[in-house]
Amino acid sequence: MKGIHSPIAGVVYPLAQRATEYFANDAWVDATVGQILRETAQRHPERIAFICDDVSLTFAELDDTSERLGAALLEMGLNTGDRAIFQLGTSLQTVIVLMACFKAGIVPVCSLPQHREVEIGQLANKASARGYFVQADFGRDDLVAFARGMLAQSSTLKHLIVVRGALAGLANVDSLIADMPLNLARKRLARVKLGSEDVLSFQLSGGTTGTPKIIPRFHAEYLGHSRDLAKLYQVDEHSKVIWSLPLLHNAGQLYALLPPLLFGMTTVLMSRVDIPLMLDLIERHQVTHALSIGPVAPQLLAYQEVKKHDLRSLKMFATMSRSEILEAHLNVPCSNLYGLTEGLLFGAAPDAPQFVRHQTQGTSGCVFDELRLLDPDSEQPVGPGQMGELCFRGPATLNGYFDDPAANHGAFTSDGFYRSGDMMTAHVIEGVTHYTFEGRLRDNVNRGGEKIGCEEVESFVCRHPAIADAKLVAMPDPIYGEKGCIFIIPRTGAVLPDLKGLSEFLVGQGLAKFKSPERIELIDVFPVTKVGKLDKPALKRVLAERMALEEVRAS
Missing domain, CATH: 3.30.300.30 (ANL, C-terminal domain)
Structure with a gap:
């Protein structure tokens, strides 16, 4: 399973020496995401993997439908290693499409439904994307008409696939699944050459310029990263996670999409942010873990009827900031967090000391991450208690942006640590170093x-x-x-x-x-x-x- 079986030009792969080291110390998982899903579906076929809009999907159902769709995508002309633009919201169908692509080796370009001509045009061109998945019922805009227009402008986009809708003359997910027998699908996917070191997805960096920076993520490192994050938050097979933000986000996939496959637990998905509904779902499904990287926490703080909801099942709520205020409001353990799509996530366990949860962003769940606070100009380590730029290197760290030598030139220190552009201070609590976000060097909102x-x-x-x-x-x-x-x-x-x-x-x-x-x-x-x-x-x-x-x- 180890090795790069379907190489993609422009991807900066980890050095062989580091790959060997990360496999040896179990920081990487020697499997593909598709393999992990198949194994979990065999162990727990009837267990619910995902719930969304009162509809559930068992592991067996997810495995079977993604097999059929993955094979159908290959039969329609997409190939292992091809990239595909994704403009999909958070739904069970998005889960199925992602898993189908992961199995077939089709690389999702994790864009957003809100992106328009500038972003999609640049991404399609940069990634040489051939596929395009678009959700027919997302919001008030006609995304299918938009996607058709982008196909007409693009020299690479060839295959438009509609999700959550059927339109004459266009391929749609439901028909592709229905027309592909499961036995034939399994035979077709068995011929796919894919290893744990192959590219899983193209995530996007939030940069300071308009040119999209693409971050290749790999099966082995992404699975290891998600597993370590889950363990940091004390998520296991008995947990239930809730997620109400874009599933295509790096955080959504690491926190909500992959843990069910790894642990056999359940994720409750919400297609949009709705605070009363979220609290009802927590109560109804006995959710244990909630996390927000966006406006969820402030909206919760504005909601004055929290006491109407039974939140006793909730072990923790992680948020970007203001966790101490949220904890007092919900009467649930809350902690701050921090994350970069370039490969680092900070958090704190539900039983971590209060100072750690409220006054820092926590620490990495991976013990093999190397973290430094450096003076931005000299690259020299700052003194104890002083603010410095967070620089890191580790099993999930970006090796280089896709096909972007100019961006890679200034992204790393002279000895290969990724420069986050974020200023932090360090605090040693009970022998563990935790980090507090102090501000940004880079120019963004x-x-x-x-x-x-x-x-x-x-x-x-x-x-x-x-x-x-x-x-x-x-x-x-x-x-x-x-x-x-x-x-x-x-x-x-x-x-x-x-x-x-x-x-x-x-x-x-x-x-x-x-x-x-x-x-x-x-x-x-x-x-x-x-x-x-x-x-x-x-x-x-x-x-x-x-x-x-x-x-x-x-x-």
């Missing part, structure tokens, strides 16, 4: 877990004929953590758009709507540092002063 590159948005805003220049900064938001505020220098005599007009302009240019700024501030000239560079911290101070003045006036 973290809107509910979605990283918005400031440079990308600025370049699109500056296309507007009324705008001479623009700079985007993060502003605090009680629900999403951060939103984007755009500082604008208008052109003389021009009529500036309001927020709605600016958003419509940006979406019309092909930018995803969630990247649109949510506040506009006018300014005559941008502040600069002593060496003449743009001073964004000064812009943030200007914004904070204006927002504070608004609060005073409002009160």
